[in-house]
Amino acid sequence: MSAVTTKVRFFSKLSQAKTDSQVVNVAFVDEVLLKRVPGIKKWLAGFDLQIPLKAGEDLKSASRIEAVVETLVSAPVGYARGRTRFFAIGGGSIGDFTGFLASTFLRGVELVQVPTTWVSAMDSAHGGKTALNAAGVKNILGTFHPAAEAWIIEDFFRKQGGERLEESLGEAAKMALLDERVWKASNSAAEKAARWNPARMWKLLPEIIDAKLRVVARDPVEMKGARRVLNLGHTLGHALEAHHGLAHGKAVGIGLYFSLWVSWCEGALSTEDFFALDRALTMNWGLSLANIRKLRMERDRVARLILRDKKSIASGEIRFIGLKAPCRPVQLVVQIDDLLDHLDGFWDEA
Numbered sequence: 223m224s225a226v227t228t229k230v231r232f233f234s235k236l237s238q239a240k241t242d243s244q245v246v247n248v249a250f251v252d253e254v255l256l257k258r259v260p261g262i263k264k265w266l267a268g269f270d271l272q273i274p275l276k277a278g279e280d281l282k283s284a285s286r287i288e289a290v291v292e293t294l295v296s297a298p299v300g301y302a303r304g305r306t307r308f309f310a311i312g313g314g315s316i317g318d319f320t321g322f323l324a325s326t327f328l329r330g331v332e333l334v335q336v337p338t339t340w341v342s343a344m345d346s347a348h349g350g351k352t353a354l355n356a357a358g359v360k361n362i363l364g365t366f367h368p369a370a371e372a373w374i375i376e377d378f379f380r381k382q383g384g385e386r387l388e389e390s391l392g393e394a395a396k397m398a399l400l401d402e403r404v405w406k407a408s409n410s411a412a413e414k415a416a417r418w419n420p421a422r423m424w425k426l427l428p429e430i431i432d433a434k435l436r437v438v439a440r441d442p443v444e445m446k447g448a449r450r451v452l453n454l455g456h457t458l459g460h461a462l463e464a465h466h467g468l469a470h471g472k473a474v475g476i477g478l479y480f481s482l483w484v485s486w487c488e489g490a491l492s493t494e495d496f497f498a499l500d501r502a503l504t505m506n507w508g509l510s511l512a513n514i515r516k517l518r519m520e521r522d523r524v525a526r527l528i529l530r531d532k533k534s535i536a537s538g539e540i541r542f543i544g545l546k547a548p549c550r551p552v553q554l555v556v557q558i559d560d561l562l563d564h565l566d567g568f569w570d571e572a
Contacts, residue, residue, distance in 0.1 A: 227439070228335075228348060228369045230431055234376045236265040245305045245332075246270050248294070250320040252277045252312030255338060259378065269309070271297050277315045282354045282361075287323060294327070306331040307370075313339040314346040314470070318361070321352030325367035335369040338378040340390030340423060341471045344397070344430040347372050349438055349452075359530075360464070366443045374427065379420055387418060388508070392475030394423070394430055395507040396454050399478065399499065401433035402549045409506060418508055451551040454543045455481050458565070461527040465519055475509040476517070483568045484561065485544030490552050499548060514572040521562050529558065 233239045236259075241247040249266050253274035256262060266272050273293055275281055294301070308331055310320035317335055324333040335347035350368035353361035398404045407429045434452070441448035459477030462468050468476075482499050485491035491499075503509045528540060540561055542554045556564075 228350075228435065229371045230348075230374065230428075230435070231371060232374045232376075232428070236261050236375055236377045239265070239336075239373050239375055241268050242307070245307050246299055246301055247307050247309065248273065248299075249309045249311055250275055250290075250316060250323075251309075252316050252338065255312065255378075259338075261377070271299055275312070275316060275319065277312050279315060279355060279360065281315050281319050282322075284354060284356065284363075286319065287354070290323065291327070301328060301331070303328040303331060307334055308332070309334045309336055310347075310369075311336040311338060313337065313342045317342055317346050318351075318353040318364075321367050321369070322354055322363070322365060325352055325365040330367070333367060333369045335372045336375065337372070338375075340379065340382065340387060340427075341393055343374055343379070344390065344427060345393050345434065348431060348434045349449075350442060368442070372431075374431070376424060379424060382420060387420060387423060389469040389471035390423065391418065391507050391509055392455065392459070392471040392473070392478060394426070395478055395503055395509060396452075396474060397430045397433045398507070399545060400451055400454060400549060400551055401429075401436075404429045404433050405549050409502070447553075450541065450553060451543055454478065454545070454551060457481070457528060457531070457540065457542055457561075460531055461519070461524055462517060464527055465523065466517055468517075475503070475507075476511065476514065478503055478509070479511055479572070480565070480568050481542075481544050483571075484542060484554070484556065484564050485546070485552070487564045487567070488544065488554050488556065490544050490546050490554060492547075495545075495547050499545070511572045515569060518569045521566075524565060525558055525562060528561070 247269045248271045249269040250273050253276055273290060308320055308324040310317045321333055324331050337343040337347040350366050351364060352367050353364040356362050398408050408426055437449055437452055455474040455477035458480040459474040462476060463470055463473040482496055486496040538558045540556050540558055542556045544552050544554050546552045
């Protein structure tokens with residue numbers, strides 16, 4: 223497939239985000255939003271068809287695809303390839319599901335991502351990946367189907383503080399560690415003195431999205447290896463997410479500390495930079511390793527989770543993304559036994 227550049231559009235209000243009347247617009251929307259977001263029902267009335275979905279990993283299945291397709295074909299709507307737009311309005315699971323469906327319905331219709339969580343707004347809405355779960359394996363089925371547009375609407379985020387905002391800090395900090403522009407924008411003296419709140423994150427969000435899209439543009443379908451840097455913090459993060467059910471952003475936040483630890487243990491990161499970056503995660507981003515020892519897992523369990531993840535490159539070897547310095551990622555090839563030894567040290571020292 224050819225690379226497609228997603229146009230990112232920012233709106234302060236739902237009423238400003240208007241659909242194109244020349245195409246069929248289908249809204250796939252997280253049903254929770256219908257109760258929580260003022261004005262959303264009036265906004266959705268501008269779509270030709272609305273399909274509420276229950277978000278979560280259970281949504282991402284072939285059986286749900288078939289059920290939704292039955293709803294689509296039974297509706298009195300005239301679909302045509304090139305004149306149909308699917309809108310994914312919700313978090314990551316809504317985006318994964320709708321993206322997969324858009325990539326296959328009529329052999330591909332246009333997709334618009336409308337992320338409504340901080341994590342999806344800064345991450346999953348912009349990578350072009352779609353995914354379903356099958357045979358007990360997460361995201362084993364999928365396509366690359368970049369959104370034609372991403373609509374970032376402030377109404378969805380204005381009051382979304384607390385836990386939802388905290389869950390995004392891991393992904394935001396990851397992009398700051400990878401990208402100089404995000405690092406500078408988030409680490410000025412004035413910004414470091416402020417607490418994270420929806421207004422501050424909204425201000426930084428365009429820089430985070432631009433950073434993600436710059437990486438994706440260098441490797442749209444993950445054939446060149448340039449996108450691997452986006453796995454920073456995800457080796458341990460995905461294992462914690464799978465085993466303990468941690469929210470993705472929180473798991474990645476812990477994984478970032480581990481990435482610094484492995485980078486230092488492997489000699490890629492200096493002691494001075496290790497402590498500086500470790501402190502930045504805590505002081506600048508509000509991340510924490512409090513109660514980390516309660517998350518400790520058996521070595522065999524960690525090994526199974528890591529080796530079945532996409533970072534395994536050979537028998538007993540892991541492609542691990544670390545750092546040589548702020549905004550200087552490095553790919554380390556680490557033996558699984560060595561990585562588990564590093565993890566034992568991490569649990570003990572945290």
